[in-house]
Amino acid sequence: MIRVVATGTFDILHPGHLYYLEESRRLGDELFVIVARDANVKHKPRPILPEDQRVRMVRALKPVDHALLGDLHDMFRPIAEIRPDIITLGFNQHFDEEDLQKRLRDRELDAEVVRISGYPGSLASSSKIVEHIFRTRAPFPPADPAREGE
Template structure:
């Protein structure tokens, strides 16, 4: 059985997330997803949704067999417990594949690292979705329309 691990923040779920998880699941028989803890997200703005809500949403997705929150102190601890054959990275995750492979080997883990290409759709990132909402539905667009559509 081939075990795959995908990781990410998964804030404001969108088709790009689903694509990443489907492609990750296609590489093996069992998909574990590690959802980043709120306090560990430092490379981009703090998530909009709290970690428990993001975890619940990821757990509900069809390609996901198991989902858990990441470790607060050691990102490799869940990997050591799961012992996957493959770790997938999203197209925009800030990891160098070879550096990650070396860090895994240093911990006695022989795991393949696979980069999943980006989803081809126009709104394939949470930040682009937020930008789009602000541009098309921001406060300046709602003047005189209070309560409309609610």
């Protein structure tokens, strides 16, 4: 059985997240997803949704077999417990594959690191969705009765 681990923040779920998880799942028989803890997200703005809600949303997605929150102090602790064959990275995750591979080997973790390509869509990132909302909805336009219920 091939175990795959995907990681990320997964704030404001969108088609890019689903694509990343579907592509990760295709690489193995079982997909574990490690969702970043609020306190550990330092490379971008703080998540809009709290960690407990983000992990619950990820857990509900069809490609996901197991979803859990990352460790507050050691990002490799859940990896050591899961012992995956493959770890996937999203196209825009800030990890260097070679450095990550070395750090895994230093901890006697023998997982292949695979970078998943980006989803070909204009709103395939949480930050782009937020920017789009501000550009098209703020300040909020007056209610349009013809668009109610969309």
